[in-house]
Amino acid sequence: MQIEIKNGRVIDPKNGVDRSISLFVVDGKVAGLGEAPTGFVAEKTIDAAGCVVCPGLIDLGARLNSIEAELAAAVAGGVTSVVVPPDADPPLDEPELADRLVHRGTEIGKARILPLGALTLGLKGERLAELVGLKKAGCVAFSQANAPMVDTEALLRAMEYATTFGFAVWLQPQDYWLSRNGIAHEGEVASRLGLAGIPVAAETIAIATIVQLVRDTGCRVHLTRLSSAPGVALVKAARDEGLPVSCDVGVHHLLLTENDIGFFNPHARFCPPLRAQNDRLALSTAAASGLAAICSDHTPVAADDKLLPFGEAKAGATGLEVLLPLTLKWAESLKLSLPEALARITSAPADVLGLSSGQLAVDAAADICIFDPEATWQLTPEALKSRGKNSPWTGYMMIGKVKTTLVGGRVVYQA
Amino acid sequence: MSPLPHLNTDSLPDAEAQCRQLADLIRPHLHHQPALVGIFSGGAWIAERLKELLDLPEDIGLIDVSFYRDDFAEKGLHPQVKPTVIPFDVEDRHIILVDDVLYTGRTTRAAINELFDYGRPASIELAVLADRAGRELPVAPTYCVWDVALRDGDSLVLAKQDDGQLAWRLENA
Amino acid sequence: MHNPQLNKDGELTHLLSIEGLPQRILTQILDTAESFMEVSARDVKKVPLLRGKSVFNLFFENSTRTRTTFEIAAKRLSADVINLDINKSSASKGETLLDTIDNLVAMHANLFVVRHASSGAPYLIAEHLQRIGRDDVHVVNAGDGRHAHPTQGLLDMYTIRHYKKDFTQLRVAIVGDILHSRVARSDIHALTTLGVPEVRAIGPETLLPKHLDKLGVHVFHDMNEGLKDVDVIIMLRLQNERMNGALLPSAGEYFRHYGLTPQKLALARPDAIVMHPGPMNRGVEIHSAVADGSQAVILPQVTFGIAVRMAVMSIVAGN
Numbered sequence: 001m002q003i004e005i006k007n008g009r010v011i012d013p014k015n016g017v018d019r020s021i022s023l024f025v026v027d028g029k030v031a032g033l034g035e036a037p038t039g040f041v042a043e044k045t046i047d048a049a050g051c052v053v054c055p056g057l058i059d060l061g062a063r064l065n066s067i068e069a070e071l072a073a074a075v076a077g078g079v080t081s082v083v084v085p086p087d088a089d090p091p092l093d094e095p096e097l098a099d100r101l102v103h104r105g106t107e108i109g110k111a112r113i114l115p116l117g118a119l120t121l122g123l124k125g126e127r128l129a130e131l132v133g134l135k136k137a138g139c140v141a142f143s144q145a146n147a148p149m150v151d152t153e154a155l156l157r158a159m160e161y162a163t164t165f166g167f168a169v170w171l172q173p174q175d176y177w178l179s180r181n182g183i184a185h186e187g188e189v190a191s192r193l194g195l196a197g198i199p200v201a202a203e204t205i206a207i208a209t210i211v212q213l214v215r216d217t218g219c220r221v222h223l224t225r226l227s228s229a230p231g232v233a234l235v236k237a238a239r240d241e242g243l244p245v246s247c248d249v250g251v252h253h254l255l256l257t258e259n260d261i262g263f264f265n266p267h268a269r270f271c272p273p274l275r276a277q278n279d280r281l282a283l284s285t286a287a288a289s290g291l292a293a294i295c296s297d298h299t300p301v302a303a304d305d306k307l308l309p310f311g312e313a314k315a316g317a318t319g320l321e322v323l324l325p326l327t328l329k330w331a332e333s334l335k336l337s338l339p340e341a342l343a344r345i346t347s348a349p350a351d352v353l354g355l356s357s358g359q360l361a362v363d364a365a366a367d368i369c370i371f372d373p374e375a376t377w378q379l380t381p382e383a384l385k386s387r388g389k390n391s392p393w394t395g396y397m398m399i400g401k402v403k404t405t406l407v408g409g410r411v412v413y414q415a
Numbered sequence: 416m417s418p419l420p421h422l423n424t425d426s427l428p429d430a431e432a433q434c435r436q437l438a439d440l441i442r443p444h445l446h447h448q449p450a451l452v453g454i455f456s457g458g459a460w461i462a463e464r465l466k467e468l469l470d471l472p473e474d475i476g477l478i479d480v481s482f483y484r485d486d487f488a489e490k491g492l493h494p495q496v497k498p499t500v501i502p503f504d505v506e507d508r509h510i511i512l513v514d515d516v517l518y519t520g521r522t523t524r525a526a527i528n529e530l531f532d533y534g535r536p537a538s539i540e541l542a543v544l545a546d547r548a549g550r551e552l553p554v555a556p557t558y559c560v561w562d563v564a565l566r567d568g569d570s571l572v573l574a575k576q577d578d579g580q581l582a583w584r585l586e587n588a
Numbered sequence: 589m590h591n592p593q594l595n596k597d598g599e600l601t602h603l604l605s606i607e608g609l610p611q612r613i614l615t616q617i618l619d620t621a622e623s624f625m626e627v628s629a630r631d632v633k634k635v636p637l638l639r640g641k642s643v644f645n646l647f648f649e650n651s652t653r654t655r656t657t658f659e660i661a662a663k664r665l666s667a668d669v670i671n672l673d674i675n676k677s678s679a680s681k682g683e684t685l686l687d688t689i690d691n692l693v694a695m696h697a698n699l700f701v702v703r704h705a706s707s708g709a710p711y712l713i714a715e716h717l718q719r720i721g722r723d724d725v726h727v728v729n730a731g732d733g734r735h736a737h738p739t740q741g742l743l744d745m746y747t748i749r750h751y752k753k754d755f756t757q758l759r760v761a762i763v764g765d766i767l768h769s770r771v772a773r774s775d776i777h778a779l780t781t782l783g784v785p786e787v788r789a790i791g792p793e794t795l796l797p798k799h800l801d802k803l804g805v806h807v808f809h810d811m812n813e814g815l816k817d818v819d820v821i822i823m824l825r826l827q828n829e830r831m832n833g834a835l836l837p838s839a840g841e842y843f844r845h846y847g848l849t850p851q852k853l854a855l856a857r858p859d860a861i862v863m864h865p866g867p868m869n870r871g872v873e874i875h876s877a878v879a880d881g882s883q884a885v886i887l888p889q890v891t892f893g894i895a896v897r898m899a900v901m902s903i904v905a906g907n
Contacts, residue, residue: 191797192607194707194734194773263592263715264708307686307716309706311733479623482635482902491599491906492637494616498626532632 001043001409002026004036008048008370012055013343014350014359023053025366028409032362046411048370051403054342055358056080056111056367058349060248061224062298062320063088064113066387067104070300070320073386074111075413077321078369078402081357082111083295083349086118087145093118093129098137110412112367114353116143116170119158125149128158131167140353141222143170146271150176152209159219168220168354173206173231174198174272183311185227185275189258195310198273203231211238214245222352223247225297227272229282236291246352249283250297251326252317252392256280260392266306266313267392270297288334293348296323300388318388322379324371325400326393338373366409375401423585428561430573430581433544434461436560438468441542445469447509449540452476454526455497457515457573460581461544465513476501478512483525505534511557515573517543520554545571592714595723599907602714602727603900605736606777614781617899618746624895624902627664637902638667641698646688647730648674648704653866654730657890658701661897667699685709686716693717699726699905707733707770726904728897734768740865741774743896745782747889748820751861755779759786761814761856763846764824764873765795771865772824780804790814791846794835811846815855823848823864826872839872849875853883861885 003025010033011018017033024032024040031037057079064070064084074082084101086092092101098115105113117134119142121127131142142162149155149171162169179202184190186197207223211234214221226232226249238245252270257280261268268274286292299316306313323345331341350358357365376397381389405413453462453475462475477500481493512526523541530536540557547563565571565585572584591608595601600613627635643662645655655671662669674688683691689700702710710729717725731737745755752758760779766772766789779787780803789800790808800807808814815821826842836842848862862874862884870876878884 186798188799188802191799192773192803194732194736194770196734197798263711266712304684307684307712309685309704309709309712309733311706311708482623482627482637487637487906492620492902496620496623498623500626528636532634533630 002040003044003046003366003406003409004040004042005046005048005053005368005370008051008053010053010360011339011342012360013339014055014347015361017360018339023360023368025368025406025409028366030360030362030364030366033360046370046404048403050374051370051372052338053368053370055346055360056369056405056407057323057345058353058358059083059298059320059323059345060293060295060349060352061085061250062296063300065300068108069385069387070298071105071108071110071113072413073320073384075405075407076385076402078324078371078405079296079320080111080367080369080405080407081114082320083114083116083140083353085145086116086143087123087147091118091123092116092134092139093121093123095130095133095137098134098139102138109407109410111407114140116141116145118142119144119169120149120154123147125151126154128161131162132165135165135167141168141170143224144172146172146174148172148174148176148179148206152213155210156213156217159213159217159221163217163219166220168222170222170224171210172224172272173203173210173226175202175205178202178205182273183269184261185258185273187258187276189261193261193264195261200228200230200275200279203228203272204234207231207234211243211245214238214243218244220244225250225253225272226283226286226292227253227275228279232282232286232291236286239291246293247286247291248293248295248349248352249287251294251319251323251330252297253280254284254287254294254330255326256392261310264310265392266308266310267317267390267394269310269313269315270317271315284330284334287330287344288336288340290343290348293352294323294327294344295349296320298386298388300386301390303389306390317391318384318386320386321384322391322393322398324369324402325398328373328400366406368406369402370404371400371402373400375399377401427583427585430544430583431464433560434464434581435468437461437542437544437558438465440558440560441465441511442469447537449509449511450476450503451511451513452478452501452526452530453513454522455479458513460573460575461515462513464581465542474502476503478526478529480522480525480529483529485521485525499529501533505530505536507535507537509538509540510536511540511542513542515543516545516547516571517541517554517556517559518547518549520550520552523554524552544573547571592711592718595907600904601723601907602710603738603904604710604714604727604729606738606741606774606781607736609781611781611783614742614745614778617742617896617903618749620899620903621742621746621892621895624664624898625892627898628891628895633664634666635664636666638662638665638905641667641905642696643667643669643699643701643901644692644697645669645671646674646692646700646702647672648702648709649731651703651731654703657893658730658897661894662901664894665898665901667901685712689713689716690720693720693722693725697725699728699901701728701730702732703730704732707735709733728900728904731770734770734773736774737770738774739893739897739900740771741778742900743889743893744771744775744822744863744865745778746892746896747863747885748861750888750892751885752819755782755784758784758820759788759818760784760820760822761788761790761818762822762824763790763811763814763848765827766791766800766824767795767797768827769824775822776803776805788814788818792836811852812855815852818856819860821848821853821856821860821862823862823874825865825867826869839869843872847871847873847875848878850877850881853878853881863889866890
């Protein structure tokens with residue numbers, strides 16, 4: 001299929017493109033920018049007037065409880081590749097399960113599924129899963145999701161094993177002992193509201209441990225969902241030292257703090273918890289400077305599991321359809337340019353994954369997001385395609401709406 | 416009954432003088448050694464006056480009817496509730512209930528109910544300075560010095576001035 | 589942020605926490621409680637205020653003593669009282685908290701007295717009632733997790749006012765496991781709202797929440813220092829069941845450093861009063877000689893508690 005996307009503002013952060021030109025797609029790949037490739041005849045024309053044309057978003061963390069609905073939600077949010085944590089039920093610790101998941105994604109034909117395999121069997125943190133087999137079945141890296149590894153020796157061995165094959169390990173830095181009873185950031189709000197706290201030390205101790213093991217093993221590690229200023233500082237120091245460490249931050253943590261708990265709002269319960277204002281500012285600076293990529297940490301939670309007292313409510317919020325508008329909102333507050341903002345959710349995640357996607361160069365897969373940066377829409381349960389309607393932003397107006405999404409040159413979403 | 420003249424602020428009677436008149440009405444009927452119980456706040460002030468004027472030895476009772484009113488559902492609890500104090504045994508006593516204005520009769524009903532929770536009195540008489548027509552319950556004063564009619568929306572309020580003297584005020588809702 | 593405890597006229601319609609309540613509402617509750625003390629001194633200890641109304645005691649956490657005082661208070665207001673120990677009923681079969689509330693509202697409940705192990709549970713209920721348009725159903729928090737126990741805070745204030753009259757001249761010390769104590773948090777908010785100039789917290793680092801100073805409290809780890817010249821000492825129970833971790837080595841060591849003995853009591857002012865929300869652990873946080881001594885007002889606190897709860901229920905039920 002030969003497609004011309006015209007009249008849009010093409011922004012490709014990785015290649016420094018920001019021009020009002022046409023984009024040409026042939027047989028599922030980007031074939032030209034500005035100039036039509038020789039012999040091009042448009043079979044389909046998409047008018048992107050008033051819109052931005054950028055690489056499809058790459059979300060480094062999204063849970064797909066009901067795969068069809070969530071993949072539809074992804075492309076409705078302009079997300080064309082989704083990294084899925086291994087903590088579904090059952091955990092993704094067998095190659096066959098990974099195979100099935102990837103296969104199902106291909107069948108559905110919307111956003112691409114990039115599964116993370118379980119690092120250990122059952123995510124129990126004891127015995128290694130079959131990493132090579134899982135890689136063959138399509139896993140892009142290995143992770144413990146939110147289940148911290150208590151046994152440091154087991155973690156060391158796992159990282160050594162992963163290094164053998166050049167596999168990356170994704171870890172959420174959260175010390176098991178310091179976080180196991182907590183439900184909120186150990187700070188002013190938790191003290192006042194009587195909520196069991198998770199101190200910042202839970203994150204920094206875990207980062208320090210992991211960084212030391214990286215030094216010893218050379219394992220490539222990606223730290224997921226940072227939450228604190230001291231945590232950011234440790235990651236920066238590790239990178240300055242030249243260690244193969246990267247990190248990301250959930251988009252909600254760039255905009256919200258412990259104060260958003262208000263009168264025990266269960267929609268403000270996240271893992272890791274929303275911390276204090278100075279933590280939020282440090283995360284924001286880290287994302288703006290390129291130290292941290294931004295992801296949605298999409299976690300659909302049924303209403304019954306949210307409408308509970310704060311400590312009993314499941315953590316997490318819906319994210320796939322708000323990743324773009326919330327990233328734009330965050331960027332606006334820092335006066336970042338549109339290309340800088342979009343880099344955090346396209347080229348930066350691609351770099352973390354070591355993939356060549358997240359760009360619009362010639363021959364790249366035609367995963368494209370076309371959105372209107374000025375269009376507003378109200379976040380309501382009906383407006384979301386995801387089964388996860390849980391959000392602290394319910395009722396709020398969002399700025400930035402996806403009009404068309406293409407994956408491999410096929411239109412998979414049209415507003 | 417012939418229509419009564421309407422009241423205005425200039426023609427308000429002297430409340431202290433009315434207390435003396437009320438005492439004069441009660442004085443011939445003290446053989447049962449009645450106890451005085453004043454309903455907050457106007458009735459309480461008048462009961463104090465009566466105790467002095469009638470030279471009664473006993474401490475007066477003071478009643479707050481907030482917990483016995485029949486309009487809780489519409490109005491909720493009054494923001495300023497005072498404790499009821501009944502310093503004598505109600506059982507078998509003759510009681511004179513004292514209030515400033517008798518209007519619908521509901522306050523009197525509430526006060527009687529409250530007194531009955533303290534014991535079974537031998538009798539209850541009602542002494543008021545003013546009776547404004549508009550009864551909604553079958554209540555009648557035993558002793559009263561002033562029959563008065565008010566315009567719709569007006570109300571008669573007894574106040575204690577800075578010098579301690581009682582005086583009437585006419586208020587419009 | 590709109591305070592869910594107040595209706596649109598700024599009147600108290602639920603009692604969820606002392607935090608955020610203006611001083612005039614606390615004073616109104618204390619003043620009204622005085623009248624109910626008088627009712628409780630009569631032979632017929634009943635007034636007809638809540639006649640025909642149903643008060644449901646929803647206790648997700650066991651507490652016979654608190655439940656009993658609420659039951660007595662409600663009955664003295666002539667309400668019908670129904671006790672629900674949720675452990676034994678549908679919630680343990682998986683019914684959600686809000687489904688339980690909906691069922692009881694359908695049974696014409698007018699007021700819920702709720703005790704729950706999770707901080708914030710009564711707010712969830714109050715918000716739900718507002719969402720379903722039932723502003724005629726009221727919630728009184730009988731203790732939620734570590735967050736608040738507002739009726740206890742109020743009866744503690746009533747006690748202090750009864751013995752000390754003027755809040756604005758007092759030094760008050762709260763001693764013990766404040767980290768896990770909803771009573772302490774409610775006391776702190778009430779004391780600061782009522783204008784107590786010096787509120788002290790005394791305990792080991794492990795039992796004090798961080799950021800106490802942000803609530804207007806002076807922290808002491810040395811009890812001898814902390815008790816100097818105080819007018820009121822509020823002793824907290826060392827809560828065995830709430831501690832899950834290595835917070836204290838032993839009850840014995842705790843008593844040596846933080847137990848209130850006659851010697852430590854002598855450091856306070858000679859007319860200082862000793863309070864305790866109960867039940868007491870004699871020999872752990874308080875010496876028997878002090879508990880039974882002339883300065884302890886622990887039993888009067890219980891009597892005041894009934895009057896205060898009557899005041900709270902009558903005020904919210906009417907708004």
